[in-house]
Amino acid sequence: MRLILNLLWLVFGGLLAGIAWLLAAVLFALSIVGLPWARAAAMIGLFSLWPFGQTAVPRAELTGRGDLGTGTLGTLGNLIWLVLIGWWLALGHVAIAIPLACSIIGIPFAWQHLKLAGMALWPIGQEIVPYEVASAAYRR
Numbered sequence: 001m002r003l004i005l006n007l008l009w010l011v012f013g014g015l016l017a018g019i020a021w022l023l024a025a026v027l028f029a030l031s032i033v034g035l036p037w038a039r040a041a042a043m044i045g046l047f048s049l050w051p052f053g054q055t056a057v058p059r060a061e062l063t064g065r066g067d068l069g070t071g072t073l074g075t076l077g078n079l080i081w082l083v084l085i086g087w088w089l090a091l092g093h094v095a096i097a098i099p100l101a102c103s104i105i106g107i108p109f110a111w112q113h114l115k116l117a118g119m120a121l122w123p124i125g126q127e128i129v130p131y132e133v134a135s136a137a138y139r140r
Contacts, residue, residue: 002053005108012109013096014048017116021045036077040123047119047128051112056119056126057134070125077124089120 006014025041028034047054060070068074078086097113100106119126 005052006050009051009109009112010049014051014112018045018049021048036124037081040081040126043126043128044116044119044123048116051115052108054128054130055134056115056128059125059127062127062129062133074125078122081123082121086121086123090117093117093120 010018021041022045025038025045028038028041047056058070060066069077093113093116097110097117100110100113
Protein backbone atom coordinates (compact mmCIF):
# COMPACT_ATOMS: atom_id res chain seq x y z
CA MET A 1 0.00 0.00 0.00
CA ARG A 2 2.91 2.35 0.79
CA LEU A 3 4.27 1.86 -2.71
CA ILE A 4 0.96 2.80 -4.32
CA LEU A 5 0.53 5.86 -2.10
CA ASN A 6 4.11 7.01 -2.77
CA LEU A 7 3.67 6.62 -6.53
CA LEU A 8 0.38 8.56 -6.43
CA TRP A 9 2.08 11.18 -4.27
CA LEU A 10 4.85 11.59 -6.86
CA VAL A 11 2.36 11.97 -9.71
CA PHE A 12 0.12 14.44 -7.89
CA GLY A 13 2.71 16.95 -6.72
CA GLY A 14 5.29 15.09 -4.65
CA LEU A 15 7.86 15.11 -7.42
CA LEU A 16 7.48 18.87 -7.83
CA ALA A 17 7.73 19.43 -4.07
CA GLY A 18 10.81 17.22 -3.81
CA ILE A 19 12.54 18.99 -6.68
CA ALA A 20 11.72 22.39 -5.16
CA TRP A 21 13.16 21.38 -1.78
CA LEU A 22 16.28 19.91 -3.39
CA LEU A 23 16.74 23.06 -5.45
CA ALA A 24 16.47 25.09 -2.25
CA ALA A 25 19.14 22.85 -0.71
CA VAL A 26 21.47 23.51 -3.65
CA LEU A 27 20.87 27.26 -3.35
CA PHE A 28 21.56 27.11 0.40
CA ALA A 29 24.77 25.18 -0.27
CA LEU A 30 25.92 27.69 -2.90
CA SER A 31 25.66 30.54 -0.43
CA ILE A 32 28.18 30.13 2.35
CA VAL A 33 25.73 31.59 4.85
CA GLY A 34 23.10 28.97 4.04
CA LEU A 35 25.34 25.93 4.44
CA PRO A 36 23.94 24.96 7.86
CA TRP A 37 20.44 24.75 6.35
CA ALA A 38 21.38 22.93 3.14
CA ARG A 39 21.40 19.50 4.81
CA ALA A 40 18.01 20.13 6.40
CA ALA A 41 16.49 21.23 3.08
CA ALA A 42 17.97 18.20 1.29
CA MET A 43 16.60 15.88 3.96
CA ILE A 44 13.12 17.39 3.60
CA GLY A 45 13.46 17.17 -0.19
CA LEU A 46 14.18 13.46 -0.06
CA PHE A 47 11.41 12.97 2.50
CA SER A 48 8.94 14.83 0.28
CA LEU A 49 9.78 12.53 -2.64
CA TRP A 50 8.84 9.32 -0.77
CA PRO A 51 6.98 10.20 2.46
CA PHE A 52 4.71 7.20 3.05
CA GLY A 53 6.28 4.70 5.42
CA GLN A 54 8.74 7.23 6.86
CA THR A 55 8.67 9.70 9.69
CA ALA A 56 10.87 12.34 11.28
CA VAL A 57 12.42 11.71 14.68
CA PRO A 58 14.84 13.79 16.74
CA ARG A 59 18.36 12.57 15.99
CA ALA A 60 19.29 12.60 19.69
CA GLU A 61 16.50 10.12 20.45
CA LEU A 62 17.44 7.97 17.48
CA THR A 63 21.15 7.71 18.25
CA GLY A 64 21.03 8.17 22.00
CA ARG A 65 23.60 10.96 21.92
CA GLY A 66 23.69 14.63 21.09
CA ASP A 67 25.57 16.31 18.27
CA LEU A 68 26.06 19.75 16.78
CA GLY A 69 22.56 19.85 15.28
CA THR A 70 20.79 18.68 18.43
CA GLY A 71 22.42 21.10 20.86
CA THR A 72 22.41 24.84 21.34
CA LEU A 73 23.68 25.62 17.83
CA GLY A 74 20.95 23.43 16.34
CA THR A 75 18.31 25.29 18.33
CA LEU A 76 19.74 28.62 17.21
CA GLY A 77 19.79 27.42 13.59
CA ASN A 78 16.18 26.27 13.89
CA LEU A 79 15.10 29.61 15.35
CA ILE A 80 16.74 31.50 12.47
CA TRP A 81 15.16 29.07 9.97
CA LEU A 82 11.74 29.43 11.64
CA VAL A 83 11.78 33.22 11.54
CA LEU A 84 13.19 33.63 8.03
CA ILE A 85 11.67 30.82 6.00
CA GLY A 86 10.24 27.98 8.06
CA TRP A 87 6.85 29.45 8.86
CA TRP A 88 6.30 30.40 5.19
CA LEU A 89 7.07 26.88 4.05
CA ALA A 90 4.90 25.35 6.76
CA LEU A 91 2.05 27.69 5.85
CA GLY A 92 2.33 26.61 2.22
CA HIS A 93 2.10 22.93 3.16
CA VAL A 94 -0.90 23.60 5.42
CA ALA A 95 -2.59 25.59 2.65
CA ILE A 96 -2.21 22.59 0.33
CA ALA A 97 -3.32 20.14 3.04
CA ILE A 98 -6.64 21.87 3.78
CA PRO A 99 -8.29 21.33 0.38
CA LEU A 100 -6.81 17.83 0.17
CA ALA A 101 -8.36 16.96 3.53
CA CYS A 102 -11.79 18.03 2.26
CA SER A 103 -11.91 14.98 0.01
CA ILE A 104 -11.73 11.43 1.29
CA ILE A 105 -9.21 10.48 -1.38
CA GLY A 106 -6.92 13.39 -0.45
CA ILE A 107 -6.73 12.70 3.30
CA PRO A 108 -3.52 10.60 3.17
CA PHE A 109 -1.86 13.29 1.05
CA ALA A 110 -3.07 16.03 3.40
CA TRP A 111 -1.49 14.11 6.29
CA GLN A 112 1.83 13.99 4.45
CA HIS A 113 1.70 17.75 3.83
CA LEU A 114 1.10 18.28 7.55
CA LYS A 115 4.16 16.13 8.33
CA LEU A 116 6.16 18.23 5.88
CA ALA A 117 4.82 21.40 7.52
CA GLY A 118 6.14 20.19 10.86
CA MET A 119 9.50 19.43 9.30
CA ALA A 120 9.55 22.84 7.64
CA LEU A 121 9.20 24.54 11.02
CA TRP A 122 12.07 22.86 12.89
CA PRO A 123 14.24 20.68 10.59
CA ILE A 124 17.71 20.80 12.13
CA GLY A 125 18.40 17.86 14.42
CA GLN A 126 15.75 15.67 12.79
CA GLU A 127 16.33 12.44 10.91
CA ILE A 128 14.01 10.69 8.46
CA VAL A 129 13.61 6.99 9.18
CA PRO A 130 11.17 4.19 8.34
CA TYR A 131 8.31 3.76 10.82
CA GLU A 132 9.80 0.50 12.04
CA VAL A 133 13.11 2.17 12.99
CA ALA A 134 11.29 5.05 14.68
CA SER A 135 9.18 2.73 16.81
CA ALA A 136 12.29 0.74 17.78
CA ALA A 137 14.09 3.96 18.76
CA TYR A 138 11.22 5.00 21.02
CA ARG A 139 11.08 1.56 22.66
CA ARG A 140 14.64 1.91 23.98
